[in-house]
Amino acid sequence: xxxxxxxxxxxxxxxxxxxxxxxxxxxxxxxxxxxxxxxxxxxxxxxxxxxxxxxxxxxxxxxxxxxxxxxxxxxxxxxxxxxxxxxxxxxxxxxxxxxxxxxxxxxxxxxxxxxxxxxxxxxxxxxxxxxxxxxxxxxxxxxxxxxxxxxxxxxxxxxxxxxxxxxxxxxxxxxxxxxxxxxxxxxxxxxxxxxxxxxxxxxxxxxxxxxxxxxxxxxxxxxxxxxxxxxxxxxxxxxxxxxxxxxxxxxxxxxxxxxxxxxxxxxxxxxxxxxxxxxxxxxxxxxxxxxxxxxxxxxxxxxxxxxxxxxxxxxxxxxxxxxxxxxxxxxxxxxxxxxxxxxxxxxxxxxxxxxxxxxxxxxxxxxxxxxxxxxxxxxxxxxxxxxxxxxxxxxxxxxxxxxxxxxxxxxxxxxxxxxxxxxxxxxxxxxxxxxxxxxxxxxxxxxxxxxxxxxxxxxxxxxxxxxxxxxxxxxxxxxxxxxxxxxxxxxxxxxxxxxxxxxxxxxxxxxxxxxxxxxxxxxxxxxxxxxxxx
Numbered sequence: 406x407x408x409x410x411x412x413x414x415x416x417x418x419x420x421x422x423x424x425x426x427x428x429x430x431x432x433x434x435x436x437x438x439x440x441x442x443x444x445x446x447x448x449x450x451x452x453x454x455x456x457x458x459x460x461x462x463x464x465x466x467x468x469x470x471x472x473x474x475x476x477x478x479x480x481x482x483x484x485x486x487x488x489x490x491x492x493x494x495x496x497x498x499x500x501x502x503x504x505x506x507x508x509x510x511x512x513x514x515x516x517x518x519x520x521x522x523x524x525x526x527x528x529x530x531x532x533x534x535x536x537x538x539x540x541x542x543x544x545x546x547x548x549x550x551x552x553x554x555x556x557x558x559x560x561x562x563x564x565x566x567x568x569x570x571x572x573x574x575x576x577x578x579x580x581x582x583x584x585x586x587x588x589x590x591x592x593x594x595x596x597x598x599x600x601x602x603x604x605x606x607x608x609x610x611x612x613x614x615x616x617x618x619x620x621x622x623x624x625x626x627x628x629x630x631x632x633x634x635x636x637x638x639x640x641x642x643x644x645x646x647x648x649x650x651x652x653x654x655x656x657x658x659x660x661x662x663x664x665x666x667x668x669x670x671x672x673x674x675x676x677x678x679x680x681x682x683x684x685x686x687x688x689x690x691x692x693x694x695x696x697x698x699x700x701x702x703x704x705x706x707x708x709x710x711x712x713x714x715x716x717x718x719x720x721x722x723x724x725x726x727x728x729x730x731x732x733x734x735x736x737x738x739x740x741x742x743x744x745x746x747x748x749x750x751x752x753x754x755x756x757x758x759x760x761x762x763x764x765x766x767x768x769x770x771x772x773x774x775x776x777x778x779x780x781x782x783x784x785x786x787x788x789x790x791x792x793x794x795x796x797x798x799x800x801x802x803x804x805x806x807x808x809x810x811x812x813x814x815x816x817x818x819x820x821x822x823x824x825x826x827x828x829x830x831x832x833x834x835x836x837x838x839x840x841x842x843x844x845x846x847x848x849x850x851x852x853x854x855x856x857x858x859x860x861x862x863x864x865x866x867x868x869x870x871x872x873x874x875x876x877x878x879x880x881x882x883x884x885x886x887x888x889x890x891x892x893x894x895x896x897x898x899x900x901x902x903x904x905x906x907x908x909x910x911x912x913x914x915x916x917x918x919x920x921x922x923x924x925x926x927x928x929x930x931x932x933x934x935x936x937x938x939x
Contacts, residue, residue: 432683432690434586437593439667439691441767444525445698446757447663449532449736452706453723454659456642456716457892460649461656463703469653470660471696473879477836478668478689479872480843483859485671485684487846488936492778493672493771494835499782501842501849504933505915508784510835512911513904515775517828518669519806522574522768523814526567529761530557532735534566537754539732540741543624544750554732563818571814574766575807578773581796582673585766592759599756603740604701606753610709610743617710617743624742625730630714636728637717644713658886658893660699662829665836665883667692669767672774681858702736710739769806776802782932784918822899829895830887831904837880843873 455463484497494514499507535558542550556562578585609615618630638644646652670688707715718734731738737757741750777799780790788801816822847854847867854860854867861868887895894900922929 431586431678432687434589435670435683435687436691436694437586437589438673438767438770439670439688440593440695441589441760441763442666442669442771443663443691443695444666444760444764445663445695445702446533446760448699448702448706449757450662451659451699451703452715452736453719453734454892455656456644456719457723458652458656459643459646460652462648462653463656463660463707464700466653466656467660467664467696467699467703470657470664471692473657473876473883474661474664474667474692474696475689476872476879477665477840477876478692479685480840480869480876481668481671482685482688483861483869483872484839484843484846485688486681486858487853489680489684490778490936491673491774491781493669493775494839495775495778497671497842498835498838499933500936501846502838504930505912506838507933508779508915509908509911510838511775511779512914513831513908514835515772516809516907517831517904518768518775519772519809520813520828522571522765522772522806522810523567523812524817525761525764525768526570526574526810526814527563527817529570529758529765530563530566533737533754533757533761535562536733536735536738537741537750537758540738540750540754541747543731544741544745544747551732558732560818564815567814567818568811570762570765571807571810574769575803578766578769578803579793579796579798579800581798582770585770589763592763596756596759599752599754599759600698602749602752603756604705606740606744606749607702607705607709611705615709615743615745617714617739620742620745621730629730633721633729634713634717636725637720640720640724640728642717642720644716654882655886655890658829658883658890658895660696661833661883662893663699664692664696665833667695668836668839669771672771706736706740709743715739765810769803769810772806772809773799773802776805783922783927783929784915784933828900828904829893830884830901831907833880833884833887834908837877837884840873840876840880843869844877846870 451463451467455461481493481497484501485493488496488500490496492511495507495511497507498510535554537554538550538557539554541547542552542554557566577588606615610617621630622628634644667688670691671684718729718731718739721729722734731742737754740753744750744753776785776789777792778790779785780787780799780802782790789805790799791801792798793800847859847870854869859869863871887893890896919929
């Protein structure tokens with residue numbers, strides 16, 4: 406029989422205290438945030454990893470992931486319409502499945518997103534700023550610029566620039582979401598123009614108007630293009646592997662590391678206008694737009710630069726960088742060489758840099774809104790749920806997120822404990838729990854479901870449940886690949902241990918807080934059966 410344990414609270418919401426947040430986020434703001442979290446600039450990781458999956462198609466792997474991620478996105482969007490509150494997965498899982506599981510999963514994902522704020526602050530220099538400056542140095546024959554690019558990619562450069570970005574992001578977020586989304590809007594305009602120029606350059610390369618081969622030889626020495634390919638072949642790289650279904654699907658772990666994170670826009674559902682439309686169209690729309698952009702870049706780069714050279718240069722960069730006549734084999738640098746102009750180099754790299762610049766703040770938004778939801782429910786100290794009367798932002802939660810990100814920035818830069826994808830398993834486990842929650846929610850909480858904007862059907866079945874089944878299958882495959890795929894680096898011992906420890910801490914935290922609240926006369930289990938205030 407369907408449970409009605411949460412449906413009765415909807416009538417009393419208007420009499421409860423509000424959090425102090427303001428609904429000021431539009432559907433386009435949500436879509437842009439979704440695209441920011443997806444980080445299409447991470448295409449440089451996709452092209453770099455491609456050589457290690459002989460027979461894989463980057464483009465079809467990305468299409469596969471867009472379809473799978475969109476199914477999960479539908480579940481998130483519909484949950485966001487039902488529970489238009491801060492906290493995302495925390496609210497969805499704790500209400501639809503179980504409070505303990507919901508808090509532990511949210512605790513894990515919140516930690517890893519705060520961690521990601523620090524790693525992305527470092528990635529800004531590693532994969533965008535350093536290649537851009539190095540490309541300029543090569544094109545204008547400036548030893549100073551080349552040295553500057555090397556410094557930016559050094560430990561000192563990574564940490565210094567990363568901390569500056571972290572501090573500025575934190576100050577900006579404390580000042581208010583309106584400021585963040587206004588800045589995001591204009592950054593997207595500039596980045597969009599830069600991306601358009603990049604696509605034009607790639608199209609000109611794909612149609613042989615621009616010639617990557619000759620441009621590389623002109624700045625790195627005659628015969629450089631062919632020597633890279635010969636060196637990689639000599640070392641055993643597979644440069645002509647053909648095309649296969651299994652390697653293509655297996656390669657999906659790389660675009661999944663980007664596309665799945667469009668889901669995180671659900672974290673600030675309590676601050677969006679028209680949540681019934683905002684979450685579904687913003688999240689899924691962001692995924693589709695990003696997927697189209699990724700496929701276009703992958704396809705055009707493979708043709709314009711040459712699939713053989715892309716594989717060869719990535720292989721040498723990973724195995725024997727001394728054989729590579731370039732500072733790196735990152736895609737921004739290669740496209741800059743294709744453009745053949747210092748002016749184009751600046752324009753081409755602008756969108757890589759600007760979108761990456763937005764990402765640390767986007768991660769802090771996520772983690773701080775989850776902490777806010779914990780504080781509101783009472784599953785964390787009340788200070789976590791405090792909202793500044795002046796700025797209408799959860800300042801305590803933002804500062805805590807900054808501290809975690811700053812620590813992990815240092816660990817990422819100065820140790821080898823973590824890789825770019827270290828968090829994927831823990832994050833995907835939380836995502837799959839939401840997908841499972843989408844399967845059971847329309848049946849377990851029938852009255853609430855039928856009275857909500859989420860009541861949409863396909864072939865007579867709840868769309869949320871249908872999408873949840875497909876999303877669960879997709880995520881189960883991604884999690885499996887993350888455990889067995891040594892090339893992705895997700896299954897490192899330190900990453901797996903950290904993931905397990907963080908989840909266990911979340912469980913212990915919840916039981917400890919529940920005991921404390923019980924002694925204070927607060928029934929935490931009963932509170933987590935209600936729709937949270939906002």
